[in-house]
Amino acid sequence: MRFGIVTFPGSNSDIDAYQTVVEGIGEDAVMLWHKGHDLAGADVLILPGGFAYGDYLRAGAIARFSPIMREVGAFADRGGRVLAICNGFQIACEAGLLPGALVRNAGLTFLGRSVRVRVENTGTAFTNAYAPGQVLRLPVAHGDGRFVADAAVIDELEGEGRVVMRYVDAAGEVTAEGNPNGSMHNIAGIISAAGNVLGLMPHPERAADALLGAPDGLRMFESLVARVTA
């Protein structure tokens, strides 16, 4: 199984994603330059973290017009799985692959630390290796991670079980204290209506090696392998 990892000018988590795929789960990975139009036969695409185009205008606003995004959109329309992490999530929202938007953290500061997120839906291609309600420790590294959407979109996401991950406190509860950036409904990750595009602000690819602490992110990659090769 082959993961395609898109590198935009300003991506900085693309190599972490590559290493997680190749060394963490022993699958094939190929780097895809944003100016290309060839997805190199990838079975799953990753839009990685970083600061594509310096976050000019808005995070993700310019990257969505990168040449490869036309192929990424067509791939998603065909039902191809896309894992959009951090800046990738921002790009996916700007591109309309996911609803809502990610704006300046409520506390106005850049956050670079470990957070707790609870897996709210284990029926997805990205989360089937987790236990229902499992609380993960994952790092965040963002200045614009506050998820917002209008009330109708929030209702739809909640009603359809498309809030896949939520920030929680030390007790595993959804509280303001457990919400690092002020996201509506403590939303850390959502999935598309068709269930094939997942966006999340925390970095599973940076929590994929036991040497660096709990490898809670690795299961997301294992979930994809289990589903795609099934």
Next chain:
Amino acid sequence: MSRYRVSVHIVPRTGVLDPQGHAVADALHSLGFAQVRDVRVGRHVVVDADAESPEAAGTAVRAMCERLLANPVIEDFEIASIARP
């Protein structure tokens, strides 16, 4: 065709929490500007463009806002002025 300078204000939509605006409002209060009720911090974009008329320049920049310059999920925009540069 003439050249026009179109200025656009882009601000966080009403109802979208604007922590920058709140922080600025707090700072203004601490400076003694007690009359401040609300502040929203946005962007000001100036586009120089060729167009047949000021109206056409405004229409074009409005389309640019809808496609790129503003994100309708979180931002409102208004054209502040259209003038000859």
